[in-house]
Amino acid sequence: GAGVSQSPSNKVTEKGKDVELRCDPISGHTALYWYRQSLGQGLEFLIYFQGNSAPDKSGLPSDRFSAERTGGSVSTLTIQRTQQEDSAVYLCASSPSGISVDTQYFGPGTRLTVL
């Protein structure tokens, strides 16, 4: 079956511009996660959606970052007024139920470069 997909695969933008990153999770998965991966830094948790519950936004690094999940499926991560330090690979993952033992299935990521 189809896995997690993300678009675009690469995004180059100028400092100060807004960007939108899209994630299509595996059908039927109730939990969706966004992570940021910088060189040598591992996966940094950003935000978590579980069903109809309020999202956990505790990992968002600043108020320039926001995310939404429409209809319990597709999610969009928006970065406003991008900065050079926002350059990273943004990974989305989904899991069947969101409990800590669930396997997270990752998409291929969006590589964001802010010039």
Add this chain to the structure above:
Amino acid sequence: QKEVEQDPGPLSVPEGAIVSLNCTYSNSAFQYFMWYRQYSRKGPELLMYTYSSGNKEDGRFTAQVDKSSKYISLFIRDSQPSDSATYLCAMSGITGGFKTIFGAGTRLFVKA
């Protein structure tokens, strides 16, 4: 101090070697320990998962957890060039709910 420490490498070994990858952690509440493998330009994929202490074997891969030392390991026997990837340890606990904490990842190169 990071909650999970992992040497980023790179680690380069000849084909057929036994590889040892390790992570240390500080939060004693972690109970679920995972290893993810990430190929270049791909997302991570779950390789192995262990609950609490002990060993788990799956083919050429063995995951080991020592909760008393807060130390986990992944051993790869008879390493192959196709094992060349970044290996990330990850862990979570009931008290942490959903939140999985990942290590920085170790880049492994297996030379033919």
